[in-house]
Amino acid sequence: MKKDIWILGISGAGNKFHDNSACLIKNGKVLFAASEERYSRIKHDPSFPKSAIKAALTFAKIKPSDISLYATGWPRLSIVKTLFKVDKRGIALSGLNYLRNFPILGLVALLKHLDSLSIKPVSDYLPVEKHVLFDHYLAHASSAYRTSGFEECLSVVWDGFGTKSNGLLASGGVFICREGMINEVETHPLEASIGLFYEAVTNALGFVPAEGEGKTMGLAAYGNPKRFLSEMRKFAPAFREDKWITSRNWLDTLPAVDLKYKEIFDLTFMGRELARLISKSPQDVAAACQYIIEEEAVKFFEYLHNRYKLTNFATAGGVFLNVKMGKRIRELPFVKKFYVHPHAGDGGLALGAALEVYATSFSPRQSVFEMRSSALGDGFSKKEIERELLKTRGVVYALPKNLAGYVANRLRQGAVLGWFQGRAEWGPRALGQRSVLADPSKEEVKERINKYLKKREWFMPFAPSILEEKAKDFLKGSCTSPFMTMAFDATSKGKKQMKAAVHIDATVRPQTVSKRENPLYWRVISEFEKLTGVPAILNTSFNLHGLPIVNSPKDAIDHLLWGAIDGLVIGPFVVKRKENSF
Known part of the structure; x- marks a missing residue:
């Protein structure tokens, strides 16, 4: 009997990797993927994903010794080597600015910050002889191309920064992908990082970088x-003809990547200037920042098409979570297909590294497929869910005959419901497994969700889940969008019937729901359409502000007890607090 090939992918073999995740594949098929945050309950947990690895092995019923190879997507970094390779003029200018403006303690803190970027692998957990390290951007490109289903494409990766296989930092890459092979054709330089520019503005606006x-x-x-x-x-990089032009202040963006170093960033020329502009109008600063990255992205993708003559694009890296930028790219006349990996940030490295080691070591052609669902995490049986309900004081539960009909009717009545079904989604979006649901036609529902659950800023939009076959009635130029990674202009019908899920600029970031991929969730929306005429529901992630999305039945029940939702639909059960009757 042929021995199974088990590959375990990990975002990074250390304790400083944003959204550190684990992914398990068997003979090229993805079986399990989860981020450590879902178990630790620490949002964006950078820790080595011990709990996620344990969950993956438990799911597959295998032991660590059964793993053929471990793969990670972040080689060891040489910060000194990087600084000698990048634009020395920019370093000199920023260095003089630091010396002129920083107190001694600030300089010491900056040096500590630079040293902290030299991430060292936690090798104790990974047998050296089984550990394969991949270029950060190759792992990202692999995650996008190998799950896109495209026969041929360009894979474009942009984020803040990441380590190349030679230890140098970069901020992205471009790869030609065909016949299961990935070849890098361009490297996006660190000193022209789109991601660092956007993070710095996010920091200056008072939001958390790499999250806000x-x-x-x-x-x-x-x-x-x-x-x-x-x-x-x-302050922004600019693309001119065939190359990136660096801002003379690019080094100022480095201390903006973490709020621990905000004091340093605020003392830089960029930090001071942004603060001055923000004091006049924060929304105009944000608008200019967004405009710049969209314009530079359009110019770069036009260049890529002219040079490489490819029309399909598979993208990854945190910058591509910016759906407004993605919308501009997708609407370019030469773009035939556009795909954003559902876990585009560094969590997705786990999958990319695993698929890449399988492709390069075992079977390149077999490792390209179309990813249809991100429900790759933990699931719980009816028995496991009821056991948790029985030991929880303060709740009552029932088993409705028509679960989908019950949920649709409660949403029509104005209820805000927690929805916990099947295996957990992997990635930043709730996609009908761990979601909070509401009526999208009622604008007042946004205020209720914000007050009791999200505590979001007033300007943040919500998103809808729409029946895939009805999306064209609500979205201009609609296409399949199962992972909420694309934005569209709303039609007049969409603006009227989904008031709570359409942004001020009339755009929508939807999830299109397929009957084949998520039949129960599809039935809920279909039942809601029968009652209201609206084939969509408002869907936001099931988590209290500051917490990761719920993972276990206990997590979900706790949110009910905290008063964050009106009711909970978990497995076949509907659950309420005891003071509320059915």
Whole structure:
């Protein structure tokens, strides 16, 4: 009997990797993927994913010794080597600025910050002889191309920064992908990082970098992009003809990547100038920032098409979570297919590294497929769920005959419901497994969700789940979007019937729901359409502000007890607090 090939992918073999995740594949098939945050309950947990690995092995009923190879997507970094390779003029200018403006303690803190970037692998957990390290951007490209289903494409990766196989830092890459092979054709330089620029503006606006970029994008819709455009351009990289032009202040973005170093960032020229502009109008600063990255992205993708003559694009890296930028790219006339990996940030490295080691070591052609669902995490049986309900004081539960009909009717009545079904989604979006549901036609529902659950800023939009076959009635230029990674302009019908899920600029970030991939969730929306005429529901992630998305039945029940939701639908059960009757 042929021995099974088990590959375990890990975002990074250390304790400083944003959204550190584990992914298990068997003979090229993805069986399990989860982020450590779901178990530790620490949002974006960078720790080595011991709990996620344990869950993966438990799911597959195998032991660590059964793993053929371990793969990670972040080689060891040489910060000194990187600084000698990048733009020395920019380093000199920023260095003089630091010396002129920083107190001694600030300089010491900056040096510590640079040293902290030299991430060292936690090798104790990975047998050296089984551990394969991949270039950060190759792992990202692999995650996108190998799950896109494209026969041939360009894979484009952009994020803040990441380590190449030679130990140098970069901020992205471009790869030609065909016949199961991936070849890098361009490297996006560190000193022209789109991601670092956007993170720095996010930091200056008072949001958490590497987490609050969605808030910057949401706020941008309320601003005038032209007001501060000239002032903002001097801090941004720019694409001209066939190369990236670096901002002379690019080094100022480095201490902006973590709020621990905000004091340092605020003292830089960029930090001081952004603070001055933000004091006049934060939304105009956000709008200019968003405008710049969209314009530079369009110019770069036009260049890529002219040079490489490819029309399919598979993308990854945290920058591509910016759906407004992605919308501009997708709407370019030469783009035939556009795909964003559902876990585009560093969590997705786990899958990319695993698929890449399988492709390069075992079977390149077999490792390209179309990813249809991200429900790759933990699932719980009816018995396991009821056991948790029985030991919880303060709740009552029932088993309705028509679960989908019950949920649709409660949503029509204005209820905000927690929805916990099947295996957990892997990635930043709730996609009908761990979601909070509401009626999208009622604008007042946004205030209720924000007050008791999300505590979001006033300008942040919500998103809808729409029946796939009805999406064209609500979205202009609609296409399949199962992972909420794309934005569309709403039609007049969409704006009227989904008031709570359409942003101020009339755009929508939807999930299209397939009957084949998620039949129960599809039935809920279908039943809701029968009652209201609206084939969509509002869907936001099932988590209290500051916490990761719920993972276990206990997590979900706790949210009910905290008063964050009106009721809970978990497995076949509907659950309420005892003071509420059915």
